[in-house]
Amino acid sequence: MRVLVSACLLGERCRYDGALKDDISETLQLLGLTPVAVCPEVLGxxxxxxxxxxxxxxxxxxxxxxxxxxxxxxGRDVTNEFMLGAVKTLSVAMKQNIKFAVLKSKSPSCGVHEIYSGDFSGRLVEGMGVCAYLLCANGIVVMDEKDLKNKIK
Ligand code: SF4
Known part of the structure; x- marks a missing residue:
């Protein structure tokens, strides 16, 4: 089964700082899931x-x-880029009939359960990122990398 996956969880250097983070490729493979990589912010x-x-x-x-x-x-408003990237991500999912997504936690685009508060203080608040919300509102089941790891424990 194909799943939409945040590209930064697949070893792509698309984060804001270009750093590498968790790579969940092996976990997806163990579960028999075929990842379709997307980075909404880059797509935007x-x-x-x-x-x-x-x-x-x-x-x-x-x-x-x-x-x-x-x-x-x-201080630059990047709302339009975030919305455009989210719409493009949804379009990828719809074209490929993808029903599930594994997204990077805490991101303003991809966060599923919580996001940073908006004042760059490091504080987390409940809520979804821009892309995660759009996917969810269109019937795609979203989880983050921690939810995925909990599923195989
Ligand atoms: S937008 Fe999503 S996929 Fe792109 S770097 Fe941020 S968390 Fe990763």
């Missing part, structure tokens, strides 16, 4: 490296309700 036109961004005044849901914005650490 943002570069690597780039300043980190956080959602101000809410979560990904509020971004889609136009009551919150994604602002990078330099």
């Amino acid at each position: 036109g943002l570069a690597v490296p780039r300043p980190p961004s956080e959602i101000r005044n809410g979560s990904g849901r509020d971004v889609w309700l136009f009551s919150a914005a994604v602002i990078n650490k330099e």
Whole structure:
């Protein structure tokens, strides 16, 4: 079965800082899942490296309700790039009839359970990232890499 996966969880250097993080390729293979890599922020036109961004005044849901914005650490509003990347990610899923996604925790795009608070203080708040919310609202089951690891314990 094909699953949508945050590209930074598959060894791609697409994070804002270009760093490598957890690689879940082996876990996916053990579960017989075929990953389809996506990075919503890069799909939205943002570069690597780039300043980190956080959602101000809410979560990904509020971004889609136009009551919150994604602002990078330099103060630039990157909401449009985040929304465009999320729409492109949803389009990949729909074209390939993908029903599940494993996304990177805490990201303003991909976070599933919690995201940073919006003031770059390191504080986490409950809520989804911009892309995770759009996928979920369109019937795709989303989980993060920790949920996936818990499933095979
Ligand atoms: S968390 Fe999502 S948006 Fe951020 S680098 Fe990983 S795939 Fe890209």
